[in-house]
Amino acid sequence: MRQTLRKNRLFTGIGRSVLRTMGLALVALFSHQHVSAAPIELKVIDSVDPPWPSIGRVNVAGFRSTAMCTGTLIAPDIVLTAAHCLYNKTTRKPFPIEDLLFMAGVRRDEYSARLEPACTITAAGYEPRQKPRLREVHKDVGIILLKEPSTLPPVPVLSLDEATVLTKDTRFQSAGYRRSRRFLPTVVPACRVMGTAEDSWVTDCASEAGASGGPLLVETPNGLRVAGIMSAKIDAVRSAIVPFLEWQDLLANPRCSGDSAPATPPLRSSLDTDN
Numbered sequence: 001m002r003q004t005l006r007k008n009r010l011f012t013g014i015g016r017s018v019l020r021t022m023g024l025a026l027v028a029l030f031s032h033q034h035v036s037a038a039p040i041e042l043k044v045i046d047s048v049d050p051p052w053p054s055i056g057r058v059n060v061a062g063f064r065s066t067a068m069c070t071g072t073l074i075a076p077d078i079v080l081t082a083a084h085c086l087y088n089k090t091t092r093k094p095f096p097i098e099d100l101l102f103m104a105g106v107r108r109d110e111y112s113a114r115l116e117p118a119c120t121i122t123a124a125g126y127e128p129r130q131k132p133r134l135r136e137v138h139k140d141v142g143i144i145l146l147k148e149p150s151t152l153p154p155v156p157v158l159s160l161d162e163a164t165v166l167t168k169d170t171r172f173q174s175a176g177y178r179r180s181r182r183f184l185p186t187v188v189p190a191c192r193v194m195g196t197a198e199d200s201w202v203t204d205c206a207s208e209a210g211a212s213g214g215p216l217l218v219e220t221p222n223g224l225r226v227a228g229i230m231s232a233k234i235d236a237v238r239s240a241i242v243p244f245l246e247w248q249d250l251l252a253n254p255r256c257s258g259d260s261a262p263a264t265p266p267l268r269s270s271l272d273t274d275n
Helices: 014-023 133-137
Strands: 055-061 066-076 078-081 100-104 113-115 118-121 140-148 172-178 180-190 193-197 200-203 215-220 222-231 239-244
Touching: 055 172, 066 100, 066 172, 066 222, 078 222, 100 118, 100 140, 133 200, 133 239, 172 222, 200 222
Parallel strands: none
Antiparallel strands: 055 066, 055 100, 066 078, 078 140, 100 113, 118 140, 172 180, 172 215, 193 200, 200 239, 215 222, 222 239
């Protein structure tokens, strides 16, 4: 099957020079081409130093379902995660707001904050599917607006000016609460963008259930920044990332549509699913 090369609008506004520097070629996201599975370097984080208190679990604990993803506090009242983490994958309907809770900085039986949501908002055009489509991955981003601002230090999103530090050799940190270690965050410490496909990044940041919605972090002269959001595991080696430019409209003055939100019930146990 012939691949059609196309300009990725991720780099619109950054300029052709950055695109050339990055040198990102189109990659067939679900290609049948064999990719060697090298041993995954996975670092367990047991720290209360920033940014880890502000990265946490998006827990869902409803009557008929429980689930877990990863989220990041990017502003005092905004948690960034994957859009599919906010939907029941069977019914494809949003989880009731009273079933959602963001537990920041989970470390074994401790956490840095228990933050209640007021509402959730997903990227324009996002449609939940049991089997995601390649062309829709770049829309798999959502935010949780909190009832009350948090006092935790937010993890800033990469800005356009800061994006000029990105090159084809840039190494990222992929963080998340994985099924295999759900009570401590883990990091793939030095993964890279292999290419782009349908406005999404294809990376060698290995992923698994529970890590969806986790931040792809990059070091800049101003500190760590969120450059992407984990959307999906492709295979044992590759994953699909929603890059930072795809969230700009979503983060432009977000507000809940109603004046009030349902009360959140007491904390309940949450198990991850294959989000």
